Amino acid sequence: MVEKLNDKEAICISTLFIMGSSLIMGISGEAKNDAWLSAIIGILFSVPIILIYSRIVSLFQGKDLFEILEMVFGKYIGKFTALLYIGYAFLLGALVIRNFGEFVDTVGMPETPMFVMNLCMGLVCIIAVRLGVETIGRTCAYFIPIVFAVLVFIQILVIPQINLSYIKPMLYNGFLPVLEAGYFAFTFPFAETVILISVFFTLKTKKSARKVYLWGLSLAGLTITVLTIRNVLVLGKSIEIYYFPSYIVASDISVGNILQRLEVSVVFVFIVAAFVKASICLFAVCRGVQKLFNLSDYKSVTIQLGLLMIYFSYTIFHSIMDMRDWIEVYSYFAIPFQILIPIVLWIIAEIRKDVIMNISS
Amino acid sequence: MKKTIKIALLILLISLTSFFSVGCWNYREIDEMAIVSGIAVDKGINKKYLVTLEIVELTGGTDIKQLPRTVSTEGDSMFDAVRNEIAFIGKKAYFSHAKLVIVSQEVAREGIVKVIDWFSRDTETRENIYLLVSKNETAKEILEGKQITNEVLSFQLDKMLQNQESLEKAPSGDIRDFINNLSTEWACHVVPAISIENVNGERRPEIMGAAIFRTDKFLGFLDALDTQTMLFIQNKVRGGVIYSEEKIGDSYAILEIFKSKTKINPVIDVNNITMEVNINITAALDEVDGTANLLEGEGPKKLEQYFEDMLNNRAAKFVKEIQTKYGTDIFGFGEKLYEDESGFWKRIRNNWDEEFENLKVKVNTNIKIKNSAQLAKSLEMGD
């Protein structure tokens, strides 16, 4: 059975994928109370690169990232870059799982070993990937109204805690830190959508890719920006000192004496978003391994790779402090995957598209 | 089929094993926890801190009774002291529902960062619990004092603090606010003060006035009136009353505040800063303890004028006092400058304390008396 994603499901996937762990980690805390500006800058940065991604998807409709790499770069370089992308997706998936594990370990259940949480999350991802992209898409379509309902609900309830003066002064430390934080926001989470190229071969039409990418970016970008503004308005410039600002904001809610301590709703949203991101990464890894070794079905390697990813997520950092430092390293680490290779790929593809198409068909 | 059964059995086995082996990580029954309602922190005799916990004990059955009891333990850090408590009550203390922390003056003077750090770092404790400073010698005696009703004292105090808005005799604010202010250049904070007093042979806690902190170190107390003035300047008044200091005509008048809005407007003239504080109050004449007719003719105008002058003088005097006595910016002028005049603020922020001491503050109060409660006139007494 050939899996097909309709546009709505694909938009849901890309929205939740972008929201992923940034929902709870918050983005551009480095910019303090200008974090929301950085978020907007990050979104603006990512528009061109996302157009490139969508162009790649629609140029090679029905082909996934790894096939495209091989078609454009030839067998050896193609395989090598495919290997790099497998590694990248693997790392990204492990990071998301790890973020989740750290989150639960820090705010929820300090006595429960983190590995258990990682394992649970990973197992759900494995199940999802085995059930296929279409199932993930439908699940996303099912969860996305709940996710937005929860976010809006919290947004409304948090209004009494808002302090509008926290947003001032704008650009206190100058524009450079904001720009830098904007670049961080670009690498995490917006440009991570490069992984989605390995999923969107299931799109139905050529036009879908651009629509899906832009809708996903704008929905998720809007959400993240609104959340960041909210976090700034509630927490002020101390947004920087918290690992999980959104969680702290939700824990502040108190309406009457009954409706309070709604942290768990945030947890729900986070689990859903992180689950989608991690399973898409796992899917990309499996798909890549399948193409690399010419396997007949990616499902045969899902469990093994999934378990490896869980274990990797457990050993990747020493502690939550390392995780925080990593974000800075990551923003440079990600350059080849998010910017260099896609742009080279795109340019070659545009120049030689007739040749490439002839060879492949 | 055989394979399916095998897989099903395997899953069952794994889940059962995990169920029985992990059932105790974070799982805890609510009756096995000692629910802490309030915490008092004092200087210890042998160790650094003496922590007193007020614990709610419950009797089950159809008739639920809450029996508060207090437990004191010593430790070199908050965490140390709190963990030592297990030896006394046998149950693990549970802090998520704690409502307030009372700190003794002695501890507060040495700096309370170590106390509140634990609250914001630990997962179980919450940051939105109230922080109070005891006016009495120790914080412990407040929790141990006799409660007003049969209820748990901390819960009672919690309600009092929540209703503080209609009283405005003490500031409100939780540990989160405190921490947020710590990282700023002005870094001062006011927290409510609490004392326990003998009234008619009954020991009764009273939340009145405020304690001033510079960074995390306690400097001194403000009385209730000063606290109100401070709150007016900080734009934190939501209700409460204003008493006239002297007789107007032949009686004292009391205003009930409905709305109060304060705008601080920094006026910068090269290097001189003047803070213009505009207080707009909408109030009602609530109580007149005499027969003077304050509402006839020019009465309301005069009344407004009187109160405006009174508040202006009071505020000016109070600001001066703070500037000279404590030299700390409890009003948030620095914050205002940071927000509105960030370029200027950058230049002066390193010697803000000096700047503050020389700051010119112009208070301009505007009171509007919208009605006189339910009576059109003062009560008339037959001669």
Next chain:
Amino acid sequence: MPGSMVIIKLGDCMFGKDKKKKSGITNSEKSSNANKTKELGKSIEDNIDLVNSIFSNDETLIVRRFQNKFLKTAKCCIFYFEGMIDYEVVNESVIKPVLDNNLSQYISDNNLLEELQNKVLANNYVRAKKNINNVVDALVRGETVFFLDGYDEALIIKINGWKKRAVSEPESERVVRGPREGFIESVETNLVLIRRRIKTPEFKTKFREIGERTRTKVCICYIDDIVSKSILSELERRLDEINIDGILDSGYIQELIRDEPFSFFETVGYSERPDVVVSRLLEGRIAIIVDGSPAVLTVPFILLEHAQSNEDYYNNYILATFNRLIRTTATISSMTIPAVYLAVVTYHQEMLPTPVLLSLSASRQGVPFPTSLSFFIMLLIFDVLRETGARMPLSTGQAINIVGALVLGEAAINAKLVSAPVVVITALSGILTLLNSRLLTPIIFLRFFLLLAASVLGLYGVIFGFMIIILHLASMRSFGVPYLLGVTRIMHHDGQDAWIRAPWWTMTLRPKIIAARNLVRETVGKNRRR
């Protein structure tokens, strides 16, 4: 009974029409291969012996010999099984005409049997069969077999006349407003109930027999210009693949043709009400009527049909939407409430408002068992009570209820075996289950599953469990149609009749169920707009 005559007639016509269409070997023909060697002879005595020998030791097989008054050579006999025919009709339409008519006037024609069939036997279904297997099949189906001396053919006359239940309102699907008719155990009657509501030649029926021994009549019916051909052929394929000894209820078929055989959720729907089945037929679904079962199956079946009730369509749409939301919320809650409660009180006490925490804590003082264990036990006890209530005679059932309520509720709390909130939550969850009894299986098991997850990982466990359930549901299909169809699309016409019941004037399109992905796109085309 004129009514029953009509019923039989209609059924027969359709049966006959279908026989001609059908190709290939049916189950019944395969099964009687053993008798193939024996052929019908010309002598009536040989034939009687032959039939008797096939049905030896069966005393309910009756043979009645008779002769025409006028033509002595016209010796004939009928075979039938006792109680399975309508005696009066047999007497009037078979025995009497053959006895009384002057058959000698037909003797000139060379085929007396054909003359009898055409001119004498006053019955609407008479077929001549040469094969002994057909004779045997007809007999076991309750038809009457007519032999005439000198002919190696038998006439099969259909005069079934066993007792049927009257058409009445089904116990399991009562309504306040709406038709009171319900299906009964006879496939013919059920078809009449449906056909009376659909007056179009596009309404088609296809018959087949399933079950090696029971040879149960199974009827597939659909509306030809709405139905999706791919779903239809898939259904027929699955029905053809069934290889089973006997079908006693449509439940057998339901289980044998379903997708996702290991899922708790049903992918084949059923109803005992003709109006419900007809409304589903009008949406392009296919109904499967099984003889001997008042429950008519419909495919494809999606999750949200659980939330639909026929009364939704007869009542005001606002009330219907409200009721539907209640039903869905209740179902979700009955599954999750115990788990969420358990997670909150044992893992996330900080979520409770302080007064609630205090009273819950007080209610647990002195209770020895952990909350998780007491939940498992109480829920099991609830299921035991439910099952006893269903199995017991009515009077005893009430006693059980009292024992259950008093002993297990009140006394257990007083004896401090369980805490009061646990009993309250169990009872609440149990009552909510009954609101949607069709979902009993998934609710019971998923409740335990979520409870287990909650006792290990708290609310995180509940969320993970919930996600696994959703993933499973999202991966499911019923005859190629996504099981969660309509769940996510409130504005779309698939969702107009899902969470809400939109007003009739807005429901201009059928659910796109037929045009689902991965199927040959056999859209309803010109009939899409009503």
